Amino acid sequence: MVPVTVFGSILLITGNAELLAERTRARAVSTITAEQPECEITTATAAGLGPGEIAGLASPSLFSAASALVLTELQDLPEAAQEELLAYAQSPSPDIAMVLVHGGAGQKGKKLLDQLRGQASVTEVKHEAPKYERDFTRWVRTELRELNTRIDEEAASLLVAAVGQDLRALAGAADQLAATVTDGAITADLVRRYFGGRADVRGFDIADATIDGRIHVALEQVRWAAAAKVESVLITGALASGLRSLARLADAPPGLSEADLARHVGAPPFKIRILRRQLQGWDTRSLASALDAVARADIDVKGGAADPAFAVERMVLQVAAARTA
Structure with a gap:
């Protein structure tokens, strides 16, 4: 829920559900403009901000007594700027609305989050993506x-x-x-x-969960797919495709632009960020081992095994076990 007013307070949006966080952020901006139509809203990313920059970004302009700052990627805020933000949170200006968006799903920036949560001026809205x-x-x-x-x-x-x-x-x-x-x-x-x-989309969901090491999610989806009569070959194919993309990314020459990297990998540009994150859990040896497991499962589900569903589950376990982290 967005507070009735966000002036003189701080709205902290956290959690790993990007869509839901974006919705809350949009509602907060609507609330700000409804309360102060002339308010100037500044949006900035937290990474790279230095001492004094938050105050500068949030300062009212010559044309409006009120201002608002939407600060995204809070997990990347440098330590020096964190001190400034915490000092502001202790005594926020009644003419300033501040919306902070923490986009990390892990522990990055946790200390700052805990400190902000302890401030009376801060209202947190947390959005966790569905799990099962x-x-x-x-x-x-x-x-x-x-x-x-x-x-x-x-x-x-x-x-x-x-x-x-x-x-x-x-x-x-x-x-x-x-x-x-x-x-x-x-x-x-x-x-x-x-x-x-x-229904073939199901295969790519299973592939992503397996590559990420979310084994409990992957196995639950495999069983769901079996119940929904999704062809096992779609799952092995999706996992093979995902692993091959990771291997091409790992083998990419250094210094490529985002567009050139996308062409090298054979994936759309938006997918590169996801692949980079996934690659953190893999190296050349583990990728080779995982691809071998997928190749064996592919043979099994195409007629070499009496129980294709079991072959797919075994493949998921073997691929997840091959991860380095």
């Missing part, structure tokens, strides 16, 4: 409820199985379905009509 299949299904139902549309458990589960676990994609699918129905109810048949051909 059932959580995504629940999220879809809530999303559609806010769009004044009903969806039952079966239809919501089918939508997650077809679209995958990216909240942006699910939100877009929910918008599309809500705009389609006329009686406010979404059925499993309607989901199949619009998204039934996208």
Whole structure:
């Protein structure tokens, strides 16, 4: 929830659900402009800010007595600027609205977060992404409820199985379905009509979870995929594709631009950041070992094994075990 007013206070947005954080940030900006239409809003990233720069960014202009600062990537704020921010949080200006967005899912910047949480001026809104299949299904139902549309458990589960676990994609699918129905109810048949051909997306969700080392999520998705009759070869293919992309990234010449790196890897530019993060858990030897496990599983699911589902689960365990971190 966004506070009724954010002037004279600090709104701290945390958690690993980027879409939900962006929504809260947008609502906060709307609240600011509704309260002070002439307010000048400055948006900046925290990385590289030095002493005194936060005060400069938040200072009112000649044209408005009120100002607002939206500071993103708080986890990268340098230590010297952290001291300034904490000092400000102890005595915030009534003419300044401040929105802080911490985009890290790990421990980076935790000390600063803990110190900010101890300040009376700080209100935290935390958004954690759904973790399990059932959580995504629940999220879809809530999303559609806010769009004044009903969806039952079966239809919501089918939508997650077809679209995958990216909240942006699910939100877009929910918008599309809500705009389609006329009686406010979404059925499993309607989901199949619009998204039934996208079950192969499931393979890439499993691949990402496996490469990330989120073994419990990967295995849960493998079993969900088996129940949804997703072809095992789609899963082995997706995992092979993900690992090959990591191998190409690891082998890329130094100094390439983002566009050239994307061409070298064979992935869209937006995917490079994800691959870089994933590559932190891998080296040349572990990637080779994982690719061998996928190759064996691919042979098994194409006819060499009596139980393809077991072959896929074993592959997921072997690939996850190959990670270096």
